[in-house]
Amino acid sequence: MRLVSDPEALVERGLHAGKKMLGPHLRRDAQPMTTPLAVEETDRADEDGSQSADMAAEKESTTWLVRHMERGAIEASEVQRPVVFHDPYMTLDEHLGEVEPTLGSAVARLAGGRPVEVGPDLVLARYDHLAERVDLRLSPLPARQATSGPKTVRTIGREAVVARFAEALEQLRPAANRLIAGSPRLAPLASAAQPWAVDSRFADLDALMAEHAVDAVLATSPINIEELTAQPERGGAALCRQGDSEVRLYGTVDAALDALSGLGAGRVLIEQHHLPIGQAMALRRAGLTLVPGSDALSKWRERRDHQYLPALVLVTSASAYALERAVSRTRERIKAGEAVSELDTQRAYLDEARAFAAGLGLPGCIQEFFSNCHAGTRTLHPSLASSHALNADTTSLKLDAGLAVVVDGLTLATSDVARTYVGDDDAEAAYRLFQRVVRETITDVIRPGVGFADIHRHVVDRLLGERASLEQAGHWPAGVDLPVRYAMRNVGHLMGRQESFSSEFRPGDREVLRVGDYGACEIQWPLGAHAIGAEDMWLLTPTGTVLLTDRES
Secondary structure, three states: OEEEOOHHHHHHOOOOHHHHOOHHHHOOOOHHHHOOEEEEOOOOOOOOOOOOHHHHHOOOOEEEEEEHHHHHHHHHOOOOOOEEEEOOOOOOOOOOOOOEOOHHHHHHHHHOOOOEEEOOOOEHHHHHHHHOOOOEEEOOOOOOOOOOOOOOOEEEEHHHHHHHHHHHHHOOHHHHHHHHHOOOOOHHHHHHOOHHHOOOHHHHHHHHHHHOOOOEEEEOOHHHHHHHHOOOOOOOEEEEEOOOOEEEEEOOHHHHHHHHOOOOOOEEEEOOOOOEHHHHHHHHHOOOEEEEOHHHHHHHHHOOHHHHHHHHHHHHHHHHHHHHHHHHHHHHHHHOOOOEEHHHHHHHHHHHHHHHHHHOOOOOOEEEEEEEEEEOOOOOOOOOOOOOEEOOOOOEEEEEEEEEEEEOOEEEEEOOEEEEEEOOHHHHHHHHHHHHHHHHHHHHOOOOOOEHHHHHHHHHHHHHHOHHHHHHHOOOOOOOOHHHHHOOOOOEEEOOOOOOOOOEOOOOOOOEOOOOOEEEEEEEEEEOOEEEEEEEEEEEEOOEEEEOOOOOO
């Protein structure tokens, strides 16, 4: 049995995850963790596992391994082969359907005790996870070709990186100041603008390296390369050593591997959610000790979001404006009996966002981060927009989406906000209740020192307290223990130029909020034929919590 993880090979087999699925859009630092895997049954020609081209082409069968959250995407795709879902996504229906608890359990069941062949492109974290459940056989590593010329594509001073981000933010500051001055809700941000203009990325990074006792950080994901070099999102790798005044930017990861052994870096913090096993093994063969750092680097970004304040103001203001206008327009078109689809709603949302930025004199700086747009009558699972028609029978349309503020190729901020169209009064009552709970949680509970797990507990307790109202509206999940089921998901998270999967409001998370934190609070309520989402964004300032996306207040 063989697992195929190479994205190009997956496209050849009929599934382009980047175009069809939501996960790759959300995780700019861990796209390989979201990509489906193809399982192929093949005969081996040689003891070393190699195959002839003819034998490899004659696959007995192919099965897809897909995260359960992508069920809606799979159902809307042209993938015909068997699919095994793993890592359950929370819905509130009594039964979740057939889904394996983890990727490892799915692979173990299919392998049935046989060894499993994987390629050198399989991401390190998945390799380590699978190795706990099955006997892995790594395909022969391709011979590394000697490279000529300089190994370092560019050496960039730390001060130059900080200056380039500051210049990009200054382009947004006048517009952000106008938005703050024009909104009583945003007024508390005025006093934070100057103190938060200090960029601590490298001081924080040096502290992170000291905490993990490493000599260097090797960034391989586009988002972290950008954070370290102030170069627009790209491939390759960035290397930053403890205390160095410069960052080294390499055109390929292999070039960085060649250089590392000569730089005296014995322990290296790496991105296990992005680095392939083949390259990890090459680093280890060079005598380097690899320290997993994906979560630590995510938190390094997240805890500095406030230093991008002008971009935060712009992206959240644009998101709330565009979402509400798009949902309102879809409601009007459905009421008028006009033809309208999920894709029409998504396009309207993006058009409104771009128009908002243009109206501030910033054309082109607003881009799509992700768009989770689906009718509850099509799927309860997150999904990219489809051509699915919306009409009077549409129970709900959830538009849970994010924008990115991009200046000179640099991503300065992202958002994550949800608004929902609902087709009847009872669903409208439930949606407004969820929205009220989210906003009151932000204003009353989200404070410095509050634990992430405590926020989750508070939201679930509030929902339990509203059971009678939700039962009356027909939107309480029968046969479901709500605290147990809702423990499957978060009720909010920090950001960090993407949605965080490291800092989430979940049971058991011991992290606490700090001044400067920027994030979202949400309730997702996928039940029956309704997919309802209510989500707003907030920022913790020295003087209190600012609810950034409530345009009604």
